[in-house]
Amino acid sequence: MTEVLIRPAVAADIPAITAIYADAVLYGTASYELTPPDEAEMAHRFEGLVNQSYPYFVGETADGALLGYAYAGPFRTRPAYRWIVEDSVYLAPQAQGKGVGRKLLTHLIAVCRDKGFRQMIAVIGGSDHIASIRLHERTGFEPIGIMRNSGFKHGRWLDTVLMQLSLGEGGATPPDETVYPGTLFKG
Template sequence: MSLTIRDAEPSDIPAITAIYRHAVIHGTASFELEPPDEAEMEHRFRAITEPGYPYLVAAADDGSLAGYAYANAYRARPAYRWSVESSVYIDPKRQGAGVGRALMRDLIDRSEGLGFRQMIAVIGGSAHKASIRLHESLGFYLAGTLRDSGFKHGQWLDSVLMQRSLGNGAETTPDPDLYPGTLYSSAKPSA
C-alpha cells in the first residue's frame, strides 16, 4: 500500500472521527469512554492547528485515510512550550502495515522543524506492546509508568510515558527567535 502523508484538512474530519471512534470503543489508546461526534472532533482539530501544531493524515491510494497523528501542547504552562505530546491513531484494517511509523516519522520531523525540543507519548496501557515497540524504534525511551491510572473496559490501565529529544534536545538553550506553541502567545515573550 502506498501512502501520502499530508496536512490534515477539515474535510478529513469524518474519517478522523471514525478512526478515533473505533479506538475509543474498542481500544485503550484513549482513556475517553464515549467517542466524540464530528463537531467535537472539528473543534479539537482547530484547537490544535490554529496555534500551528502539526496535524497529519496518511492517505491511501484509494483516497481513504489509513490513520492520523498530531502533536499538541504537552501541558499548558509556558515553561513546557518546547515540549509536545504526540498522538497517533490507525484505521483498524491497516494496523501493522507501517502507517503509524510513517506518520510518526513525519510528525517528529515537522515538530523538530518548528523548534520543539521534546516529544512525549502517553500510551494507554502497559499491554499496548505494539505502540511501545513503535515508539522505541523511533528513538523514544521509557520515561515512567503511572500504574493503574485509568479504568476502562472493566480493567485498570497504566499510562506509559515515553519521551524522545527533538533536534538538539536539552543540549542548548532554545532559540529565542523561535517560539513554538503559539498556544501560549502570538508573539515572542518580552525580555
C-alpha cells in the same frame, strides 16, 4: 509497508478522523475517553491545534482512503513546557500492523523537530499496548516511567506508559526565546 501518502489534515477529513478515533475509544486503550466525541467536537479539537500551528497529518492510500492520522499538541499548558509536545497516532483497524503508524510518526517527529520543538512525549494507554510501545521504541523514544493503575476502562485498570524523544538539540542548548514553535504561548 502499505503505500501511504502523508499530507496535512483538512476539515474535510474530520468524518474519517472521527470514525477512526471512535473505534479507538470503543475498542482500544490508546484513549482514556469512554464515549466517542462527535464530528463537531473533533472539528473543534482539530481547529484548536492547527490554529495554534501544531502539526496534524493524515495518511491515505493513492485513491484517498484515510488510513490514520497523527498530530502533536501541547504536553502541558504552563509556559515553561512550550518546547515539549505530546504525540498522538491513531489508525483505522485495517491499517494496523502495516507500517502506517511508523510512517505517520516519523513524519510528525521530523516536522516537530523542524518547527523547533525540543522534546516529544508519548502517553500510551496500557502497558500491554505493545504495538504502540514498539512503534515509539522504533522511532527513537525511550521509556521514562509508568503510572500504575491510572485509568479504568473496559472493566480493568490500565497503566499509563510514558516515553520521551529528544528533538534537535534537545536539552543541550537553550531555545531561542524569541521564536515559539506553536502559537499557544504568544501574547
